[in-house]
Amino acid sequence: MKLQQLRCIREVARQQLNISAAAEALEMAQPGVSNQIRQLEDELGVQIFVRHGKRLVGTTDAGRKILEMAEQTLSQGDNILKFSQDLNNSRSGTLTIATTHTQARYILPRVIKAFRERYPGISLQIKQGNPDQVASLAANGTADIAIATEAIQTHPRLTMIPCYKWNRCIAALPDHPILKVNPLTLEEIAKYPIITYDFAFTGRSRINEAFEEAGIRPNIVLTAMDSDVIKTYAELGLGIGIVAEMAFSPENEQTLGVRSAAHLFTDSTTRIGIRKGAYLRQYLFDFIELFSPNLTEAKVRHMLAKNGQTA
Amino acid sequence: MKLQQLRCIREVARQQLNISAAAEALEMAQPGVSNQIRQLEDELGVQIFVRHGKRLVGTTDAGRKILEMAEQTLSQGDNILKFSQDLNNSRSGTLTIATTHTQARYILPRVIKAFRERYPGISLQIKQGNPDQVASLAANGTADIAIATEAIQTHPRLTMIPCYKWNRCIAALPDHPILKVNPLTLEEIAKYPIITYDFAFTGRSRINEAFEEAGIRPNIVLTAMDSDVIKTYAELGLGIGIVAEMAFSPENEQTLGVRSAAHLFTDSTTRIGIRKGAYLRQYLFDFIELFSPNLTEAKVRHMLAKNGQTA
DNA sequence: CACCGTTACGGTATCCGTAAGGATT
DNA sequence: AATCCTTACGGATACCGTAACGGTG
Numbered sequence: 166m167k168l169q170q171l172r173c174i175r176e177v178a179r180q181q182l183n184i185s186a187a188a189e190a191l192e193m194a195q196p197g198v199s200n201q202i203r204q205l206e207d208e209l210g211v212q213i214f215v216r217h218g219k220r221l222v223g224t225t226d227a228g229r230k231i232l233e234m235a236e237q238t239l240s241q242g243d244n245i246l247k248f249s250q251d252l253n254n255s256r257s258g259t260l261t262i263a264t265t266h267t268q269a270r271y272i273l274p275r276v277i278k279a280f281r282e283r284y285p286g287i288s289l290q291i292k293q294g295n296p297d298q299v300a301s302l303a304a305n306g307t308a309d310i311a312i313a314t315e316a317i318q319t320h321p322r323l324t325m326i327p328c329y330k331w332n333r334c335i336a337a338l339p340d341h342p343i344l345k346v347n348p349l350t351l352e353e354i355a356k357y358p359i360i361t362y363d364f365a366f367t368g369r370s371r372i373n374e375a376f377e378e379a380g381i382r383p384n385i386v387l388t389a390m391d392s393d394v395i396k397t398y399a400e401l402g403l404g405i406g407i408v409a410e411m412a413f414s415p416e417n418e419q420t421l422g423v424r425s426a427a428h429l430f431t432d433s434t435t436r437i438g439i440r441k442g443a444y445l446r447q448y449l450f451d452f453i454e455l456f457s458p459n460l461t462e463a464k465v466r467h468m469l470a471k472n473g474q475t476a
Numbered sequence: 477m478k479l480q481q482l483r484c485i486r487e488v489a490r491q492q493l494n495i496s497a498a499a500e501a502l503e504m505a506q507p508g509v510s511n512q513i514r515q516l517e518d519e520l521g522v523q524i525f526v527r528h529g530k531r532l533v534g535t536t537d538a539g540r541k542i543l544e545m546a547e548q549t550l551s552q553g554d555n556i557l558k559f560s561q562d563l564n565n566s567r568s569g570t571l572t573i574a575t576t577h578t579q580a581r582y583i584l585p586r587v588i589k590a591f592r593e594r595y596p597g598i599s600l601q602i603k604q605g606n607p608d609q610v611a612s613l614a615a616n617g618t619a620d621i622a623i624a625t626e627a628i629q630t631h632p633r634l635t636m637i638p639c640y641k642w643n644r645c646i647a648a649l650p651d652h653p654i655l656k657v658n659p660l661t662l663e664e665i666a667k668y669p670i671i672t673y674d675f676a677f678t679g680r681s682r683i684n685e686a687f688e689e690a691g692i693r694p695n696i697v698l699t700a701m702d703s704d705v706i707k708t709y710a711e712l713g714l715g716i717g718i719v720a721e722m723a724f725s726p727e728n729e730q731t732l733g734v735r736s737a738a739h740l741f742t743d744s745t746t747r748i749g750i751r752k753g754a755y756l757r758q759y760l761f762d763f764i765e766l767f768s769p770n771l772t773e774a775k776v777r778h779m780l781a782k783n784g785q786t787a
Numbered sequence: 788c789a790c791c792g793t794t795a796c797g798g799t800a801t802c803c804g805t806a807a808g809g810a811t812t
Numbered sequence: 813a814a815t816c817c818t819t820a821c822g823g824a825t826a827c828c829g830t831a832a833c834g835g836t837g
Contacts, residue, residue, distance in 0.1 A: 166553060168479055169827090184792065197828050199792060204826095209560035219792045219835050227563055231556055234755070238552035242477060245545045249520035252538055444545070480802090496816065508803050510817065515801095530810045530817040794833070801826075808819075 168242055170205040171235040173198050174213055178232050182221040240306055244444035251446040256286040263292045263299040263308035266391035271411045276455045284448050295366055303438050311438035314368050323438040324469050328457040330434050332427035336399050336406040343405050344422040351379045351429055358386040358404030360395050368433035375430045479553055481516040482546040484509045485524055489543050493532040551617055555755035562757045567597040574603045574610040574619035577702035582722045587766045595759050606677055614749050622749035625679050634749040635780050639768040641745050643738035647710050647717040650733040654716050662690045662740055669697040669715030671706050679744035686741045
C-alpha cells in the first residue's frame with residue numbers, strides 16, 4: 166500500500182468518481198490513476214468503487230470506510246510535511262482560508278493586510294462558499310482554516326473556536342420611514358418588502374427564528390448570498406435590507422441609511438474551525454491572533470487539546 | 477514521502493538507533509534503510525537523527541516530533557490493511573496479546589482455548605512483559621491488545637477498559653501457623669519472611685501500600701516476576717507467599733495451604749488496553765467478550781468512542 | 788458521437804540487493 | 813579488531829506517460 170494510491174482514491178471520491186478529473190487534479194495521466202486504484206484494490210482484495218461496465222457509479226460500503234481511513238492517513242502524512250516546512254522556512258508557504266462572503270469582504274481585509282506585512286512570503290488563498298462548503302473544505306484539508314457563522318459548529322471533524330458575536334442592522338434609502346420609526350420592531354419591518362441573505366447563510370436562520378417567534382410573516386422579496394448584493398438592491402429601492410452589521414463602516418455608506426436591529430434578533434457567533442489532528446504552522450496561530458486578538462497561541466492550543474487533537 | 481520511509485525511521489527508533497537491527501526487522505538490507513532515511517531527511521529538509529560521524533546517537537527535537545507523527549500515519553495505514561483482511565478472510569490473521577505472566581498463565585488458557593475453537597485459523601501470539609512493557613507493545617501497535625493490572629491505566633495512547641477485580645491470598649506450607657491464626661492480619665503476616673511479586677508488577681504496589689499504611693515493615697526475602705516462582709519458593713519453606721488469588725484453582729495445590737487475604741489489601745483491577753484509533757478486527761471483539769463476558773462488542777465500541785477513537 | 792475508463796507498451800526513475808570503504812568504540 | 817554506517821554499482825521492479833481500444837449515454 167502506498168500513499169500515492171490513497172491519494173488517488175481520495176481524489177476520485179472528491180471528483181464525484183471521475184477518474185479523469187482526479188488525474189488532472191493530481192497532475193498525472195488517467196491511466197496512472199486507474200492503475201493505482203486497481204493495484205490498491207488488488208492488494209487489499211477489496212472493491213472500493215462500484216463499476217457499471219467501465220464507469221464508476223458509486224462506492225462500496227467497504228470503500229466508504231477505506232476512503233475515510235485513507236483521509237486520516239493522508240492527513241497525518243500531511244502533518245509531517247507541514248511541520249517540516251514550518252521548520253525550514255517559516256517565511257514561505259500557503260495559507261488557505263475557507264470563509265463566507267461577509268467575512269472575506271468586511272472582516273478579513275484588515276487581518277490579511279496585517280498578516281501580509283508580517284509574512285510577506287506566504288501566499289494566501291481565500292475559498293468562498295456557504296457555511297456547509299466552508300466546513301467541508303477545512304474538514305478535508307483543502308483549507309487550513311474555516312471562518313463562518315453557522316452550520317459548522319457541529320461538524321465532527323472540526324474543532325470550533327468562537328471568535329466574536331455580531332448582529333444585524335437595517336439598511337434603506339435615506340428617506341425611508343423605517344429609519345425614523347420609534348421603536349423599531351419586527352412588525353414595522355414586516356410592513357415593507359425585505360431583502361436579506363440566502364437561506365442557510367450568514368445568520369439567516371436567526372432572522373427566520375425571530376419573525377417566526379413573533380408570529381409574523383415577513384415579505385422577503387429577494388435573497389442573496391452576499392451583503393453587497395443586498396445593499397445594491399436596497400439602494401435601488403427594492404426594499405429594506407437586513408444585513409450583518411459589519412457590512413457597514415461608519416465612514417462610508419452615504420447612499421443608504423442604516424440603523425441597528427440588534428435588539429430584534431439573537432446574536433450570531435462567528436467561529437474559526439480547524440480540522441482535528443491537523444498540524445498548525447506557526448503563522449496560522451499568528452493569523453488567528455490577528456483575526457481575534459484574544460485568541461493567543463496558548464489559548465488555541467488548549468482548546469484544540471480539549472477536542473481530541475493529536476499533534 | 478513514502479510509507480516505507482516512515483517505516484524505516486520508526487524501526488530505527490525502536491531498535492535504539494541501530495540501522496542494522498532495523499533492517500533485519502524490516503527484512504531488508506542495511507544500505508536500503510540508510511538510503512530511505514537519507515531520502516526522507518532530504519525531502520523534508522529536516523535532520524531526524526543526530527549523527528556522530530557515521531553513528532546514530534540520538535534524535536533531534538524535530539525528529540522526535542516527526543517520529544511521533546510517523547507512528548500515527550503508519551497506524552492509520554495499518555487500519556486500512558487490517559480492515560481489508562477482516563473483510564476477506566475473517567478466518568485467518570494474527571492476534572497478538574501483550575500481557576503479564578499471571579494473566580498468561582492462569583486466566584488466558586481457558587479464554588484462548590475457547591477462542592481457538594471459534595477461530596482455528598487465527599494464529600495467536602502472546603508477548604509477556606511487565607506492565608509498562610505490555611502497555612508500550614499495545615501503544616506502538618506491536619500487540620493488538622494489552623491485558624494487565626497497573627501502570628497502564630494512564631497511558632495516553634491507550635483506551636483502558638476495566639474487566640474484573642481481584643485480590644491476594646496467602647500461600648504457605650500446610651502446617652504453617654499463618655494458615656490457622658485468627659484473625660489474619662498484616663501484623664501476623666509480617667512476623668514471617670515474605671515472598672511476593674517484583675516491584676511495579678502485578679499489583680505489587682497495593683501490597684506495599686497496605687503495609688505502609690499500617691506502619692509495618694514486612695520482611696520481604698524474595699521477589700519474583702511470576703506466581704509460579706513464588707509458589708515454588710513457598711513450597712521450599714522459604715517464607716509465606718502473597719500471591720494473586722487467581723493463581724490458585726480449588727482442585728489443585730495440595731502442596732501449599734492457601735487462605736484469602738482479600739480483607740487486607742485493596743482490590744486490583746485488571747484492564748484491557750487498546751490503542752486509540754486502532755481498527756479492531758471482528759475476532760478481537762469476540763476475544764474480549766470471551767475474556768470478560770459482559771464486555772459485548774457494543775459496550776466496547778461505546779467505550780472506545782468516548783475516548784477519541786476515530787475508526 | 789462524445790465522453791470515459793481500460794489495456795498495451797516503452798522509457799525513466801526508484802528501490803533494494805551486493806560489495807567495498809571509512810568511522811567509531 | 814569488531815561493529816556500524818555510508819558510498820558505489822547493477823539488476824529488477826514500479827511508476828507514469830502516450831497511444832490505441834472498448835463501453836456507456
